[in-house]
Amino acid sequence: xxxxxxxxxxxxxxxxxNQCTVGDVVSNYESxxxxxxxxxxxxxxxxxxxxxxxxxxPRLKAYAQAVAHFPCAVKEFEWRNGxxxxxxxxxxxxxxxxxxxPCAVKEFEWRNGxxxxxxxxxxxxxxxxxxxxxxxxxxxxxxxxxxxxx
Numbered sequence: 417x418x419x420x421x422x423x424x425x426x427x428x429x430x431x432x433x434n435q436c437t438v439g440d441v442v443s444n445y446e447s448x449x450x451x452x453x454x455x456x457x458x459x460x461x462x463x464x465x466x467x468x469x470x471x472x473x474p475r476l477k478a479y480a481q482a483v484a485h486f487p488c489a490v491k492e493f494e495w496r497n498g499x500x501x502x503x504x505x506x507x508x509x510x511x512x513x514x515x516x517x518p519c520a521v522k523e524f525e526w527r528n529g530x531x532x533x534x535x536x537x538x539x540x541x542x543x544x545x546x547x548x549x550x551x552x553x554x555x556x557x558x559x560x561x562x563x564x565x566x
Contacts, residue, residue, distance in 0.1 A: 418460045419468060423476045426453045431488020439484025442477050449477075459503050459515040 430449055431441045441449055450473055461467055480486075504514045535545045 418457070418464060418466065419472055419476060422453050422456045422460065422472075423479060426456060426476075427480060428488050434488075436488060437484060438480045438486040438488060441488065442480045442484070446477070462515055 426449055427438050427441050430445050430452065431438060434440070434445060436444065453473060453476060457468055457472060507514055539545055
């Protein structure tokens with residue numbers, strides 16, 4: 417179960433951010449995938465008190481090659497990537513170190529969220545959105561953000 421969750425979370429986030437298919441992630445963003453998937457695995461193993469069998473990265477990439485044509489998108493963020501993101505939130509709230517400090521899942525929220533909030537603040541103050549391209553890309557990705565204020 418954890419391997420499948422890592423697969424969908426990592427491939428979809430990297431692929432959506434690079435506007436490519438699952439196969440393209442393996443071909444063109446393999447090191448980025450390996451780094452993210454390894455982080456997600458370590459956090460998931462710790463949270464579930466389990467250990468994945470060795471060779472999980474090659475297994476995930478082999479499955480990706482079998483469905484290489486699959487398009488990538490950030491969908492169902494709450495139950496896909498949100499589980500990993502909540503591991504970080506829970507750890508910090510309990511005074512433990514963040515198990516996913518450079519994780520792309522968390523970075524999506526705080527990097528894009530920070531910029532997104534600049535847009536919201538500007539619009540609420542009657543100014544134009546200073547980041548219309550960024551806002552548009554997040555909207556196109558169906559990002560887990562509240563667009564109703566824009």
